Amino acid sequence: SQKIEQNSEALNIQEGKTATLTCNYTNYSPAYLQWYRQDPGRGPVFLLLIRENEKEKRKERLKVTFDTTLKQSLFHITASQPADSATYLCALDNFNKFYFGSGTKLNVKP
Amino acid sequence: GAGVSQSPSNKVTEKGKDVELRCDPISGHTALYWYRQRLGQGLEFLIYFQGNSAPDKSGLPSDRFSAERTGESVSTLTIQRTQQEDSAVYLCASSVTDRVRRAGELFFGEGSRLTVL
Numbered sequence: 553s554q555k556i557e558q559n560s561e562a563l564n565i566q567e568g569k570t571a572t573l574t575c576n577y578t579n580y581s582p583a584y585l586q587w588y589r590q591d592p593g594r595g596p597v598f599l600l601l602i603r604e605n606e607k608e609k610r611k612e613r614l615k616v617t618f619d620t621t622l623k624q625s626l627f628h629i630t631a632s633q634p635a636d637s638a639t640y641l642c643a644l645d646n647f648n649k650f651y652f653g654s655g656t657k658l659n660v661k662p
Numbered sequence: 663g664a665g666v667s668q669s670p671s672n673k674v675t676e677k678g679k680d681v682e683l684r685c686d687p688i689s690g691h692t693a694l695y696w697y698r699q700r701l702g703q704g705l706e707f708l709i710y711f712q713g714n715s716a717p718d719k720s721g722l723p724s725d726r727f728s729a730e731r732t733g734e735s736v737s738t739l740t741i742q743r744t745q746q747e748d749s750a751v752y753l754c755a756s757s758v759t760d761r762v763r764r765a766g767e768l769f770f771g772e773g774s775r776l777t778v779l
Contacts (some may be wrong), residue, residue, distance in 0.1 A: 558704075586767065595666075595753055595770030596705070634700070641704065648693065649718055650768060654704030 555579065558653035565632060566661055573656045575642035580651075582644040585618055585625050590639045592652040592656065599640075600627075619652060632660045664688060668754050668771035671672050675744055676779050683739045683774045687756030694737050695768065696729060697753045705753065711737060744778045 557576045565571050575585070584603040588596035588630050601608040602618045602625070609616045615628040639655040667686040675681050687694050696708040707721040711731045722728070726744075731737040741748055755768040 588768075593772075594756075595772050596768070597770070600765035601767060648712065649707055649710050649721075650695065651707055652697070652705035 556642065556651055556653040558640075558642060558656045560654060560656070563602060563660055564659045564661065567633060569632055571629040571632050571636065571658055571660070573640050573658065575625040575627070575653055577582040577623050577644055580623070580644050581620075582646065584645055585616075586643045586645075586650070587614075587616055587625075587627050588641045588643060588652075590641055596641055596652075629658075632658075634635045634662050636660050664763045666756050666769050667756055668679050668752075668772035671772065672775045672777075674777045674779065677746060678743055680740065680742045681744055681776060683741075683752050683776070684756075685736070685739070685754030685756075685771060687737070687754070690734075691756035691758055691769070692734055693766070694731060694735070695755045695757070696739050697721075698750045699753055699754065699773070707754075708739070718768045724730045728745040740768055741776075744760055744776075746778045749776055 555578045555655045580621045584601055586601045587599045589599055590596040600609055600611055602616045605622050617626045637660045639657045641652050641655040643650045643652045669684045694711040697705040699705050709716055709729050710718045714731045714733050726742045729739045751773040753770055753773045755770045757766040757768050
């Protein structure tokens, strides 16, 4: 069956460091992958989209990689700030249905 | 506002009652999605609309769940004979995704928190 895995353990890092979050999937061949941020009690907010023919995408302090051979995406936040603390979700498209991982909580400590 | 609007934001109901959750998508967004998020969990896909047709209802957990959409506008998710296991946040999202482009970010509402006593 199809599966999307994100590290369920919270990631705790110091302010200024780079946070790296992982999204692994099986039994999918997504045309693209998205990353969202979710704050407590709020709906997810879109951050980045990367297509299957793109290896890397950047937006300000954010970088996403997409390896369709490894079936993995990495999400990086450089120069992290306490305001980056949130849960980050990856989402894969499957013919216009979007399936989400369970998310990884990031805690950035001052 | 211009975002996705959901109502009610909070709903407490007794087991066995029916509930209706409403979603107003962003104007012009052809695709609409319903997800369920249990406490501390990820998003569980329920149903997807393209216009007012639902090509995929496979995520609906049981026949107590149904959804409809009027044109490319409002959608209603109905849960009949609610059970305690239905307690969750129900999130709605809309997108400009269409069958051809297959691409588009999802814009989420703030969700409807359902508590079944």
